[in-house]
Amino acid sequence: MARVGIRDVAVLAGVAVGTVSNYLNHPDRVSADKAQRIRYAIDSLGFIPSNAGRQLRLGTSSVIGYLAPDVSNPYFAEIAESVERRASERGVTVFLANSHRSQEREDAYIEVFEQHRVQGLLMSSHVPVEDRLARVRKRGTPSVLVGQRARTSEQPSVSLDDVSGGRQAMSHLLDVGARRIAFVGGPLGIPQVADRLSGASDAVRRFGAATLEVIDQPDRTVRGGLDVGAALLARPAEMRPDGIFAVNDLLALGIMQTLVLGGVAVPRDVAIVGYDDNEFAEASLIPLTSIRGRHEGFGVAVVDLLFDAIERREITEPHRMFEPDLVVRASTEGFGGA
């Protein structure tokens, strides 16, 4: 089953290979009858142009890569979706890859993408990657950091203003009347987590008459939330927080489940705020108040920024930041029995 190449097509159609290539890339340059013969030959041979050959000649492919820690996380999935939509509008295809939170696999995938000479690389990560991306850029592959504000001005990035998000979440908890508030999340070394905490503690500081407890839970999943919930239940009631700000929705849902099943009323006894506003925040039996980033806009911003970099256009604003919104739902409405 030898692969069929452009040469076979040319022979069968009785034309030169150059003509077949023209048919594929500049259809206007080839006459109607030859076009038809070529079309027939392609169909009957099942010819599929080799990307390798084309790429070798052209020096680049029309693919971009998106490397995320975990595409199954609705947060990244949503971004991937909007990126794909925009990329398809601009005529490039997106290859997704999961780094699985492993730096080793992150590096491996970066290298694979480089080997494939993708036009550009989009990357979301839980750890700083500016230096690695700088090396990649030096070798010729531009990139956009997604979901995390880059700390160098050479590295374009698109992110949410997590400081503002944290501030909004915390202000809301204070507004509804919570005073002994717990921030749940981790590890604090992750920029997104640190920023949210920073915004939150800023809000508490300004408000004054409230306390902020930090519960470090690096496992930001439903399961991690269940653990935190159990730990809170084990405390005497007066030691429990009356407001909880979880660093993402999964965590918040887990916490909420344990508390409610343990007899703590949400939102009467404790108000809970999540982050990301994923599909399940709204679908929960006690719908979850959350912070929503408008990720649809992400796709356009990210892809367009990447193309600016690819085409070496002047980038006036390398760090695009989106402002998140607070979405109030039942998990905080009615705190204290109001």
Place this chain on the structure above:
Amino acid sequence: MARVGIRDVAVLAGVAVGTVSNYLNHPDRVSADKAQRIRYAIDSLGFIPSNAGRQLRLGTSSVIGYLAPDVSNPYFAEIAESVERRASERGVTVFLANSHRSQEREDAYIEVFEQHRVQGLLMSSHVPVEDRLARVRKRGTPSVLVGQRARTSEQPSVSLDDVSGGRQAMSHLLDVGARRIAFVGGPLGIPQVADRLSGASDAVRRFGAATLEVIDQPDRTVRGGLDVGAALLARPAEMRPDGIFAVNDLLALGIMQTLVLGGVAVPRDVAIVGYDDNEFAEASLIPLTSIRGRHEGFGVAVVDLLFDAIERREITEPHRMFEPDLVVRASTEGFGGA
């Protein structure tokens, strides 16, 4: 910023290109001192081998593709994850792509994967694809159909036994005492949906003294579930089903939310069973009884089957089927106030 090639490395290291190639692919054939000079040259130039060049010469790359309708769906995400794990054990990388339920984009991505001469293609789809994959196979790219039993013996596939899953779900509802049961899902043209319904109605038929109503809801998301729930609430109470089997968990969670907020007690008034057992089934405030496929095993089975096809090994069992399990939780335990 001209790309640096193997030739530049050879010049800087003062050796022939063939030697550099040997260093990369057959390190044992090159002497220690030249190896060191080459290593230095590669590092200082930032050389990344071009996949295009290599692939052109070799005729194939070490990449496989997984094309799914929607990687953000936990069901496919889990599969993708286990596939990636196994693939990485076998030394190939996986590129993911989202078809977004659009056949047009499905075809486009298939073609892109073919152009890239992936070693093989994994595909999940909501529609029959055997004929398209047959064409692809004829052109030289083997594939494995994932999550759907192929209807030809030439097309390898790995799937769950959805008929059995449907039967288990329904038997359980009958066991706990439900008699007026609704099956929610659609479109019925989708094999997975049809199979689950077929298993379910088989169980009802055998049992005898129960009715099965089919509620066609093609939007198998939380939102779709909310709609169905609202429709059920609008009925007079005696017209409502006392058992609901939703074709996936998202749908079930949406239905449950509307019903509970509308004053219907779950599981006392109505028992609900989902399908897929995703993370949120367990995390719901009323944890959801569901049907669980052991998708971890999927990865190994799928990738190994694909490699059998790639290496033209004799495939004795083209259709691997996994048996799903019933996971009983609060949404059915205690039906009727028991």
Place this chain on the structure above:
DNA sequence: GTCCGTCTTTGAAACGTTTTCACCGTAGAT
């Protein structure tokens, strides 16, 4: 009838890699 311009077609070169094969130098055996 000749010339010119336009439109189409052609063949060859080039892209970056791997592999094959021939060659060279060295070491060990005679």
Place this chain on the structure above:
DNA sequence: ATCTACGGTGAAAACGTTTCAAAGACGGAC
């Protein structure tokens, strides 16, 4: 000192495509 074996090296060909320069075909204007 000569021969043999062998490991390491280098030059060149091949992979499939696109592009480019040049040649060819054709029709219209003089």
